[in-house]
Amino acid sequence: MSDDEMIGRIDVFCDTVPRQRARIETIGSLVLFIPVGSGYPYYARPRVGRRPRVSAGDVRAARARQRELLIPESFEWIEQAAPDMAFAAAEAGLHVHEHPLLVLESLNAPPDLPPRLTAGILGADDPDVVLAWSVPAVAFGHPGTGISEAGVTERDKIAADHDAATISMLRERLRAGQSVLAAAGGPNGPLAAGSYQLAGEVAEITGIGVLPASRRRGLGAAVTHALAADALARGASTVFLSASDAEVARVYSRLGFREIGTAMIAEPHDHG
Numbered sequence: 001m002s003d004d005e006m007i008g009r010i011d012v013f014c015d016t017v018p019r020q021r022a023r024i025e026t027i028g029s030l031v032l033f034i035p036v037g038s039g040y041p042y043y044a045r046p047r048v049g050r051r052p053r054v055s056a057g058d059v060r061a062a063r064a065r066q067r068e069l070l071i072p073e074s075f076e077w078i079e080q081a082a083p084d085m086a087f088a089a090a091e092a093g094l095h096v097h098e099h100p101l102l103v104l105e106s107l108n109a110p111p112d113l114p115p116r117l118t119a120g121i122l123g124a125d126d127p128d129v130v131l132a133w134s135v136p137a138v139a140f141g142h143p144g145t146g147i148s149e150a151g152v153t154e155r156d157k158i159a160a161d162h163d164a165a166t167i168s169m170l171r172e173r174l175r176a177g178q179s180v181l182a183a184a185g186g187p188n189g190p191l192a193a194g195s196y197q198l199a200g201e202v203a204e205i206t207g208i209g210v211l212p213a214s215r216r217r218g219l220g221a222a223v224t225h226a227l228a229a230d231a232l233a234r235g236a237s238t239v240f241l242s243a244s245d246a247e248v249a250r251v252y253s254r255l256g257f258r259e260i261g262t263a264m265i266a267e268p269h270d271h272g
Helices: 004-020 056-069 085-091 129-140 150-161 164-176 219-233 246-253
Strands: 022-027 030-035 042-048 075-078 096-103 118-122 177-186 187-197 204-209 238-242 256-270
Touching: 004 022, 004 030, 004 075, 004 096, 004 187, 004 204, 004 238, 004 256, 022 056, 022 177, 022 246, 030 056, 056 085, 075 085, 096 246, 118 219, 129 150, 129 164, 129 187, 129 204, 150 187, 164 177, 177 219, 187 219, 204 219, 204 246, 219 238, 219 246, 246 256
Parallel strands: 042 075, 204 238
Antiparallel strands: 022 030, 030 042, 075 256, 096 238, 096 256, 118 177, 177 187, 187 204
16 A cells, blocks of 8 residues: 555544544535534544635634634644645644654564553553543643653542543443553553554554653553554554654654654644
8 A cells, every 4th residue: 555545544534533423514625523422522624535625714614613612723634635724724823733644564562661560451441541541631731752750649630530421431432442542550550541543444543641750661652562553453454643743753663653644733823
């Protein structure tokens, strides 16, 4: 399969998966995913297949609808599949940023972990599900790969204040096989976590996060490896992910991923 065919396959996946938990509105050349119930709020993206060129007017109209619905003004797409989107988003006043898009070529051996730490898949009824779900929230609050003091205390605070409906939905998706959750940790519980979603033969690994106090110990790579191995075992022939930056992409490349394109995100300039 060529890179262009692979990107096309991933683009269809990104349009298909949100439909499992969202209703759809078409706004010009864009499709807006509106969440139903608890969970990820999703985004708007260019329509798949033949469509008119995306305009700044389309983006402005989608933003207005997102504000009306009280959902984030967020847009996601693949640059190679929709090269007209970046200009339209910027012209509509959004901040556009790029992230390496990588696909698994051949899964290499997992990294060695420090003593007493292991990585693996969590079942729907695993008692660590809530703690694992809380890890990326801490990690993404401290972007980058630098080590800091944020660790299990911050994770446990988020876990104690968890949204019961969201966790219930997560457990249901784990039971149904729609999502798979992995964690790496030891006596203090999960220190790194992430998940993947599978649709057909395509799997996307997302939300890989490591507690800042536990970074640079191979935990994120171990979680990614566990997820990729599980996806392959479940029949995925295409496993992909996007990295926050080139430095993180190099971590994934050591596992056997290679860059094939650019994942794009557009948000208001004051986001975060």
